[in-house]
Amino acid sequence: MKVMIIGCGGIAPAHIEGYLHAGEGATIAFLADQNTDRARALIEKYGLKDAAAIADYHEGLGKVDVVSICTPPGLHREMAVAALESGCHVLLEKPMAPSLAECDEIIAAAQKHGRLLSVVVQSRYITSIRNVIDMVKSGAYGRNLYSRVHSVWYRGESYYYLDWRGRWVVEGGGCTLNHSIHHIDLLLWAKGMPASIRAFMTNLNHHNSQEEDFSSALLQYTDGSVAEITSSLISHGEQQQLTFQMEKAGVCIPFQAHASKARDNGFPEPDEETAAAVRADYESRPKLVLENHDGQVKNFLRAINKSEPLIATAQDGRNCIELITGIYQSAITRQEVIFPIGPDSAYYTSAWRESAPHFFEKSTEVAAFADTTITNFKNKF
């Protein structure tokens, strides 16, 4: 399979390494970026002797089988649809697209042309995460009553100097759409879509961004269970955690297991036996050979070859956008949002972003940073 990667900035190396490590015989044929110096630099860095640097990705369409899209979110729909229409399978960076209308256009193109589309959620390909989610889904520890997503990150003021960041109509949103989406996907993987959501958002300390750098949401499911999502960009040390409280035990990512039992008067004491059983269950589960982007690229290539099912589907990518749209809608209208958000909703397209509240105005802008390396999410769990 011949591959084109569109967008040669911060996340592109993870895709290149994914194709190189996957061992599925894929060859990188084009690196497309309007800034061709970036494409050339990556060709040199990875010794990609079969690859050409091109400025316009259209030149590569029709000559490749697979396209990885690593450009800013506002370009995802246009590029994904063009690649699918040219007969390519597409691995699309998160977020799938800023609006549900755009996601549906991408899904329709994939269906019409019979191609696979996977949205990047590399955390699904981390052993410890996958095993905890599987334990929750198994039901072995009773019903999941309450889940908590603490998706807390740290980005400095200059993060929003980059021209495409910090504007509702270009980036699509702040930390909820662009950072917490990794953990929101895991919650949805474990529990599916909730019935309703109530949310709040603000900007605490990013003065060059119109968008939120903090949001908090409370989700209710049809079975009565609840979940909380906290998203932040002001959290020193990025102490991210997902917690799933089930009837018999609670488990966390990064992995921890706790079990309590009640004394006659209802007060708790540790249930060491159950906690030990949960730990043994976790330890007994399989270890993934390839993790993060490497694991997702391999699964994507094997799914194209029909050797295994696709783990992260287009519908999964859309579900994240629907939930996040619900957070924005509820935070702006200060009302509960009931899912699904259909085409008749004012929040189905991106039109609402034109009049979204600006927490601050953008006053400083750079087209690119001299250093495009990003702090890797890889070692977190």
Ligand SMILES: NC(=O)c1ccc[n+]([C@@H]2O[C@H](COP(=O)([O-])OP(=O)(O)OC[C@H]3O[C@@H](n4cnc5c(N)ncnc54)[C@H](O)[C@@H]3O)[C@@H](O)[C@H]2O)c1
């Ligand atoms: N999965 C992850 O952990 C992760 C991490 C970072 C970024 N991302 C996502 O990856 C995407 C890109 O983010 P980034 O941080 O790499 O951005 P970036 O700004 O570092 O890189 C984007 C690149 O796209 C190029 N580009 C823009 N318009 C183009 C066009 N029309 N044709 C060709 N190239 C074009 C730019 O020149 C730039 O080199 C975003 O959707 C982002 O949310 C994912």
